[in-house]
Amino acid sequence: MAGGGKKKEVKKETGLGLSFKKDENFGEWYSEVVVHGEMIEYYDISGCYILRPWAMSIWEIMQAFFDAEIKNMKIKNCYFPVFVSSSVLEKEKDHIEGFAPEVAWVTKSGKSDLEIPIAIRPTSETVMYPYFSKWIRGHRDLPLKLNQWCNVVRWEFSNPTPFIRSREFLWQEGHTAFATKAEADEEVLQILELYRRIYEEFLAIPVIKGRKSEMEKFAGGLYTTSVEAFIPNTGRGIQGATSHCLGQNFAKMFEINFENEKGEKGMVWQNSWAYSTRTIGVMVMVHGDDKGLVLPPRIASVQVIVVPVPYKDANTQGIFDACAATVDALSKAGIRAEADFRDNYSPGWKYSHWEMKGVPLRIEIGPKDLANNQVRTVRRDNAAKKDVSRDNLVESVKNILDDVQQSLFDAAKQKRDACVQIVKTWDEFKEALSQRKMILAPWCDEAEVEQDVKERTRGEMGAAKSLCTPFDQPELPEGTKCFASGKTAKKWTYWGRSY
Amino acid sequence: MAGGGKKKEVKKETGLGLSFKKDENFGEWYSEVVVHGEMIEYYDISGCYILRPWAMSIWEIMQAFFDAEIKNMKIKNCYFPVFVSSSVLEKEKDHIEGFAPEVAWVTKSGKSDLEIPIAIRPTSETVMYPYFSKWIRGHRDLPLKLNQWCNVVRWEFSNPTPFIRSREFLWQEGHTAFATKAEADEEVLQILELYRRIYEEFLAIPVIKGRKSEMEKFAGGLYTTSVEAFIPNTGRGIQGATSHCLGQNFAKMFEINFENEKGEKGMVWQNSWAYSTRTIGVMVMVHGDDKGLVLPPRIASVQVIVVPVPYKDANTQGIFDACAATVDALSKAGIRAEADFRDNYSPGWKYSHWEMKGVPLRIEIGPKDLANNQVRTVRRDNAAKKDVSRDNLVESVKNILDDVQQSLFDAAKQKRDACVQIVKTWDEFKEALSQRKMILAPWCDEAEVEQDVKERTRGEMGAAKSLCTPFDQPELPEGTKCFASGKTAKKWTYWGRSY
Numbered sequence: 001m002a003g004g005g006k007k008k009e010v011k012k013e014t015g016l017g018l019s020f021k022k023d024e025n026f027g028e029w030y031s032e033v034v035v036h037g038e039m040i041e042y043y044d045i046s047g048c049y050i051l052r053p054w055a056m057s058i059w060e061i062m063q064a065f066f067d068a069e070i071k072n073m074k075i076k077n078c079y080f081p082v083f084v085s086s087s088v089l090e091k092e093k094d095h096i097e098g099f100a101p102e103v104a105w106v107t108k109s110g111k112s113d114l115e116i117p118i119a120i121r122p123t124s125e126t127v128m129y130p131y132f133s134k135w136i137r138g139h140r141d142l143p144l145k146l147n148q149w150c151n152v153v154r155w156e157f158s159n160p161t162p163f164i165r166s167r168e169f170l171w172q173e174g175h176t177a178f179a180t181k182a183e184a185d186e187e188v189l190q191i192l193e194l195y196r197r198i199y200e201e202f203l204a205i206p207v208i209k210g211r212k213s214e215m216e217k218f219a220g221g222l223y224t225t226s227v228e229a230f231i232p233n234t235g236r237g238i239q240g241a242t243s244h245c246l247g248q249n250f251a252k253m254f255e256i257n258f259e260n261e262k263g264e265k266g267m268v269w270q271n272s273w274a275y276s277t278r279t280i281g282v283m284v285m286v287h288g289d290d291k292g293l294v295l296p297p298r299i300a301s302v303q304v305i306v307v308p309v310p311y312k313d314a315n316t317q318g319i320f321d322a323c324a325a326t327v328d329a330l331s332k333a334g335i336r337a338e339a340d341f342r343d344n345y346s347p348g349w350k351y352s353h354w355e356m357k358g359v360p361l362r363i364e365i366g367p368k369d370l371a372n373n374q375v376r377t378v379r380r381d382n383a384a385k386k387d388v389s390r391d392n393l394v395e396s397v398k399n400i401l402d403d404v405q406q407s408l409f410d411a412a413k414q415k416r417d418a419c420v421q422i423v424k425t426w427d428e429f430k431e432a433l434s435q436r437k438m439i440l441a442p443w444c445d446e447a448e449v450e451q452d453v454k455e456r457t458r459g460e461m462g463a464a465k466s467l468c469t470p471f472d473q474p475e476l477p478e479g480t481k482c483f484a485s486g487k488t489a490k491k492w493t494y495w496g497r498s499y
Numbered sequence: 500m501a502g503g504g505k506k507k508e509v510k511k512e513t514g515l516g517l518s519f520k521k522d523e524n525f526g527e528w529y530s531e532v533v534v535h536g537e538m539i540e541y542y543d544i545s546g547c548y549i550l551r552p553w554a555m556s557i558w559e560i561m562q563a564f565f566d567a568e569i570k571n572m573k574i575k576n577c578y579f580p581v582f583v584s585s586s587v588l589e590k591e592k593d594h595i596e597g598f599a600p601e602v603a604w605v606t607k608s609g610k611s612d613l614e615i616p617i618a619i620r621p622t623s624e625t626v627m628y629p630y631f632s633k634w635i636r637g638h639r640d641l642p643l644k645l646n647q648w649c650n651v652v653r654w655e656f657s658n659p660t661p662f663i664r665s666r667e668f669l670w671q672e673g674h675t676a677f678a679t680k681a682e683a684d685e686e687v688l689q690i691l692e693l694y695r696r697i698y699e700e701f702l703a704i705p706v707i708k709g710r711k712s713e714m715e716k717f718a719g720g721l722y723t724t725s726v727e728a729f730i731p732n733t734g735r736g737i738q739g740a741t742s743h744c745l746g747q748n749f750a751k752m753f754e755i756n757f758e759n760e761k762g763e764k765g766m767v768w769q770n771s772w773a774y775s776t777r778t779i780g781v782m783v784m785v786h787g788d789d790k791g792l793v794l795p796p797r798i799a800s801v802q803v804i805v806v807p808v809p810y811k812d813a814n815t816q817g818i819f820d821a822c823a824a825t826v827d828a829l830s831k832a833g834i835r836a837e838a839d840f841r842d843n844y845s846p847g848w849k850y851s852h853w854e855m856k857g858v859p860l861r862i863e864i865g866p867k868d869l870a871n872n873q874v875r876t877v878r879r880d881n882a883a884k885k886d887v888s889r890d891n892l893v894e895s896v897k898n899i900l901d902d903v904q905q906s907l908f909d910a911a912k913q914k915r916d917a918c919v920q921i922v923k924t925w926d927e928f929k930e931a932l933s934q935r936k937m938i939l940a941p942w943c944d945e946a947e948v949e950q951d952v953k954e955r956t957r958g959e960m961g962a963a964k965s966l967c968t969p970f971d972q973p974e975l976p977e978g979t980k981c982f983a984s985g986k987t988a989k990k991w992t993y994w995g996r997s998y
Contacts, residue, residue: 041630045582045617050630053575060576076552077559082650082667083544105607108616109654110600117607118544131540131549140843146552151581151650155608168581344639
């Protein structure tokens with residue numbers, strides 16, 4: 001009981017607790033945790049958010065990984081203007097229909113009206129492809145493989161949510177052109193694999209690789225692949241990142257032609273692919289808990305926080321020195337470690353503070369630890385405590401961090417898997433949907449049927465739609481019927497509500 | 500004569516020559532060289548340009564340096580929205596007066612008018628400082644040191660020029676707040692020194708560190724320091740990067756207060772500082788020649804281009820293998836080397852192509868080189884040729900690249916210094932201005948006098964203005980008079996026309 005009392009006291013002292021619980025009021029909990037965790041500050045323009053250093057550092061770590069990987073693939077970075085003229089933007093009809101309602105328009109500079117309104121890029125296909133047409137002449141100009149890191153703007157009105165749905169966001173967008181469909185197809189999957197690695201290896205979030213339905217594919221493209229994550233608390237799927245094969249549709253509109261080895265005219269095959277700061281929001285939603293953020297070690301800018309725990313009469317200087325030496329040893333081994341030496345906060349306040357910020361591992365050093373040549377480690381993910389000898393500190397900490405990374409993934413996968421429900425009939429489907437499941441169902445693959453599913457599930461919570469057709473297909477016995485139409489099923493597809 | 504004929508032939512074959520000469524038609528030469536060098540593509544919106552990979556890679560190399568340096572200074576990256584509401588933008592009067600005519604306004608999304616027009620950031624002081632006010636409470640919240648890498652928009656109408664003056668550009672902007680003026684003053688100079696290093700150590704361009712006049716300082720700030728470069732061909736100074744002390748002016752407008760150790764209320768001291776893609780344009784202007792770009796090795800994404808020179812009957816495979824081995828050896832030593840194995844271009848075409856792109860060093864390997872276990876090196880800056888044994892290839896190439904870097908700086912400094920003219924009277928000043936000099940003159944430091952100089956020098960070429968008051972001041976004998984007003988001079992200041 002004394003312990004409980006002490007805890008409450010600390011919480012009161014810190015003022016750091018969250019007022020909402022993840023399982024009770026997920027939406028409010030999320031808003032609170034991204035703000036209290038110092039990832040986000042709300043901004044005075046609705047749907048825009050400030051990315052604070054704690055969030056930016058995560059973005060930078062993922063960026064360093066992805067940028068190096070695509071450079072290995074000989075993809076080169078460039079930068080195209082944020083502005084696009086309306087005539088170019090509207091060149092591909094399906095594409096612009098998909099984006100038009102969300103485009104922000106600049107119509108004035110200073111006090112003067114512009115002659116023609118200019119759009120802010122919602123994505124850069126139409127910005128870039130007129131120049132692909134200019135740069136590509138012969139087969140030796142191919143493949144052309146470009147990427148840019150930039151901001152894009154989609155002026156959405158529904159449910160702005162930090163990271164997940166914001167009017168401006170940061171992303172990378174890759175745009176590539178090949179002589180053959182086979183090369184384009186291959187790259188689509190190479191990039192998708194990098195996206196899987198970002199989610200699974202960095203963010204510790206299980207995702208499903210698959211292909212989008214015709215209704216859900218990228219406007220104007222040939223086919224869309226994606227990695228799909230799932231948020232158990234809301235029972236919603238979330239598109240994690242997309243790798244599109246655009247086919248030759250844009251090439252036709254923008255006249256991106258080339259002469260092949262035999263002197264024949266050909267049209268290029270194109271891809272575009274992107275992941276955004278949304279990744280960070282998915283990570284917060286999946287791992288966060290009632291004490292705040294929980295960051296996987298690989299993307300945490302501070303992996304280990306060292307907190308001195310001085311006592312009256314104890315060797316305070318010795319404790320501080322041991323903390324500094326610990327940070328030093330870990331830093332030298334490439335572990336991102338910091339000490340919190342602030343003298344105006346109690347150890348208890350610091351524990352709560354760094355728990356709120358999701359630091360994967362805390363190291364406490366008090367008089368007893370000093371005497372025993374050890375440190376106390378406390379994991380953020382499961383609060384497990386372990387005393388570790390200072391003699392093999394680095395190895396022990398590395399092992400614990402690896403274990404935290406793996407445990408977070410395993411726990412997330414277990415939760416996600418528990419939400420997956422296989423259904424075969426409409427009744428089962430409706431029941432599973434009401435239980436907020438990620439539903440795997442046999443489907444006839446007809447667009448009208450998907451449209452029909454949407455209409456029949458419309459309601460307060462939002463309609464269900466197809467999430468993806470997983471590449472990893474369970475066996476589909478001959479004669480299996482579509483859950484929705486009763487026609488012959490062609491494939492297993494994931495369905496559910498989504499962000 | 501045979502050689503001359505051959506050269507012409509190659510030029511004709513390549514189609515790579517520039518049609519304008521740097522000393523004859525600088526403006527056209529510059530436009531041509533940035534396009535033919537594949538740095539820039541002109542865009543269909545005036546004043547916007549596409550940064551191609553050849554330019555982006557330079558930006559990324561400078562970014563890697565600067566980002567690591569500021570992280571060492573405990574400055575953290577963040578990202579604030581590209582949009583700012585008019586009420587916030589207009590909060591600091593002098594500041595908005597400086598930027599208002601160039602602000603681009605978003606007034607529509609999709610087909611709907613926005614309730615209130617929203618500005619696109621021309622710079623982020625007013626975007627950020629309302630949140631500085633929120634985040635800073637006590638002295639322990641200080642210093643607050645943030646930076647962001649982003650795009651900004653200034654809808655200028657005069658002389659759009661790639662890199663130098665564009666409606667959208669990339670930059671970093673640092674924004675910091677301190678408890679004391681002394682700390683702010685110190686950081687201003689630390690950052691300025693990093694800017695000097697970018698110009699002098701990376702871009703091989705000599706710059707002058709100094710302070711801007713009251714007329715030329717940042718709108719709303721306390722004082723502005725800058726690094727100033729000079730373009731001999733146009734006789735214009737160019738502001739290379741600026742490090743501002745904002746004093747407490749923004750703190751007052753945005754109420755950025757804190758409680759100090761004694762419990763007293765204080766106001767923060769602020770800095771902001773930035774460098775942009777303009778740096779790349781200055782580099783092109785200073786080093787480029789009639790054969791194209793000339794890139795300093797430290798910022799060249801390809802430092803060494805290896806070209807096989809096969810002959811009939813020669814051991815072509817042996818030559819190709821030697822080229823590949825050369826690239827391999829150089830790459831392993833950290834030198835950025837590539838081979839051009841394309842079979843549809845002649846060696847002569849390749850020479851011209853990579854000269855146009857400014858690669859610092861070419862390595863040619865032909866039958867004779869193969870036989871002698873050597874390679875031929877050809878410097879881009881001075882065309883000097885040197886045979887180098889393959890036994891100590893890496894060391895030799897490193898030495899040559901170091902020498903190229905230093906030679907470019909020395910040559911640029913010599914040219915710049917030759918343009919500096921010390922004047923003491925108005926007549927000398929006018930004469931020096933007509934000769935397109937960078938003029939160092941004793942000045943009374945009065946704003947009305949600078950205004951007067953501007954008015955008296957107005958004309959086709961543009962008025963003269965003060966560039967900076969260099970920190971490195973020559974002796975100013977007592978009684979020296981201002982060149983323009985005849986009053987007592989207080990300092991030596993650089994004057995001239997500028998970009």
